[in-house]
Amino acid sequence: MHFLGKSTLQENGISGPAVAPLPPQRGNLTELYDHYFEVVPADTPERLDQVFLLRYQVYCVENPFENPAEHPDGRECDQYDSHSVHSLLIHRPTRALAGTVRIVLPQRGKALPIAHVVDNPLLRDPRILPSRTTAEISRFAISKEFRRRASDRLGADYALLEGDTFPRELDRRVIPHLTLGLMKAIVQMSWDHGITHWSAVMEPALLRLIGRLGLHFNPLGPLVDYHGTRQPCYGKASDILARMKNQQRDAWDLITDNGLYWGYEDVKAADQVA
Numbered sequence: 028m029h030f031l032g033k034s035t036l037q038e039n040g041i042s043g044p045a046v047a048p049l050p051p052q053r054g055n056l057t058e059l060y061d062h063y064f065e066v067v068p069a070d071t072p073e074r075l076d077q078v079f080l081l082r083y084q085v086y087c088v089e090n091p092f093e094n095p096a097e098h099p100d101g102r103e104c105d106q107y108d109s110h111s112v113h114s115l116l117i118h119r120p121t122r123a124l125a126g127t128v129r130i131v132l133p134q135r136g137k138a139l140p141i142a143h144v145v146d147n148p149l150l151r152d153p154r155i156l157p158s159r160t161t162a163e164i165s166r167f168a169i170s171k172e173f174r175r176r177a178s179d180r181l182g183a184d185y186a187l188l189e190g191d192t193f194p195r196e197l198d199r200r201v202i203p204h205l206t207l208g209l210m211k212a213i214v215q216m217s218w219d220h221g222i223t224h225w226s227a228v229m230e231p232a233l234l235r236l237i238g239r240l241g242l243h244f245n246p247l248g249p250l251v252d253y254h255g256t257r258q259p260c261y262g263k264a265s266d267i268l269a270r271m272k273n274q275q276r277d278a279w280d281l282i283t284d285n286g287l288y289w290g291y292e293d294v295k296a297a298d299q300v301a
Contacts, residue, residue, distance in 0.1 A: 056207075056277035057285065064125065064205070066212045069113035078113045078127045079104045085168040092254040107131045107140055107165065112220060114212035116205065118173070126169040128209040130162040130216050130225075139163040141226045145259045147248050156224050156261060164213055164227040169205050206236055211282040217264055218288040226261045234258055241275030242267055265289060 069078045079102035086103050087095040093103055108129070116126040131139055141163055142150055149155045217225070227244065228251070234244065244260035244267065251257055268289045272279040283289050 055280065057281045060207065060281055063119055064208045065117050065119060066208055066215065067115050067117055068216070069115055069127070074115060075113060076102070077115060077124055078129075079108075081115075081124050081127050081170060082166055082168055084172060085170050086166075089171050090254075110134050111165070112216045113166075114209075114216060116169075116208040116212065123173060124170075125173050126167075126205055126209050128167045128212050129165050130213060130220075130222065131165050132162050132220060132222075133158055133160070135159075139226060140165060141228055141247075141259055144228050144251055144253050144257075145248055147259070149247060149261070150226070156226065160222055161224040161226060161261075162217060162220070162222040164225055164229075167209055167227075167229075167233070169209070174205075206233075207240060207278060207281055210237065210240075210242065211284075214264075214268070214282050214288050215284070222264065224261065224263050225267070226259075228253055228257045228259050231256065231258055234260065240278050241271035241273075243270055 067074065069075045082103040083095075083098055083101050086092040087098060098104075111129040111131045113127060113129040115124055116128075117123070118125045133139065138150075139161070213225075216222075225244070226247070229244070231250070237244075244262045247259040247261050251259060268279065268283065271282075280286070
């Protein structure tokens with residue numbers, strides 16, 4: 028995991044204060060979350076390099092998902108990156124890289140990665156997953172090293188980085204998650220690229236977590252053995268977000284930018300496109 032200084036981040040187009048002001052004592056989830064994190068697109072060679080470095084840390088060092096010997100330059104990348112879009116999650120107070128995620132965009136005549144993991148007829152049903160507007164959520168990565176070092180260096184005020192414990196002085200109803208930052212990135216990237224449906228192969232624990240946040244995906248067959256036990260799943264973005272809006276409005280406000288992405292009218296428009 029790389030903790031980047033202010034000058035390095037500014038060189039990469041990721042600028043901002045090295046030390047954030049005190050967090051809001053009370054307020055909505057978006058206000059509190061925006062104090063700690065921001066999502067930036069990995070739309071330059073420098074930012075994309077940071078994506079691959081972070082993925083190497085998560086997938087080759089912290090977890091035995093990929094063989095480090097196959098990535099001697101310390102960067103984890105694969106054949107899908109050339110037709111994917113990527114985002115980085117930045118921790119504002121330290122300007123550290125907290126996480127990354129990509130969506131693999133559809134290509135005419137080529138299957139998404141999930142098709143190599145599970146053979147399910149729903150993947151080929153355009154009424155369920157339209158081929159031109161279905162993308163795959165992939166490389167959803169938050170570094171354990173980031174959580175540990177941030178907690179060690181910044182003290183109890185940053186206990187929220189673990190996802191379920193928070194400073195007593197903050198409103199306990201306002202529970203930011205690193206996961207929400209990456210979901211925010213997925214929503215923005217999907218909207219920008221005309222994506223209406225999602226597929227993914229997720230850890231059951233991650234599915235339970237995002238389910239508590241109001242994000243519910245449909246299972247696509249049984250569990251599979253792919254880098255451990257995983258659940259293939261899918262969903263229509265507008266349906267997933269509409270349900271989230273009803274169940275967890277604060278979280279919906281956060282990941283849709285208060286309805287800028289998939290607001291009331293946007294959900295209707297997405298339904299018509301799909």
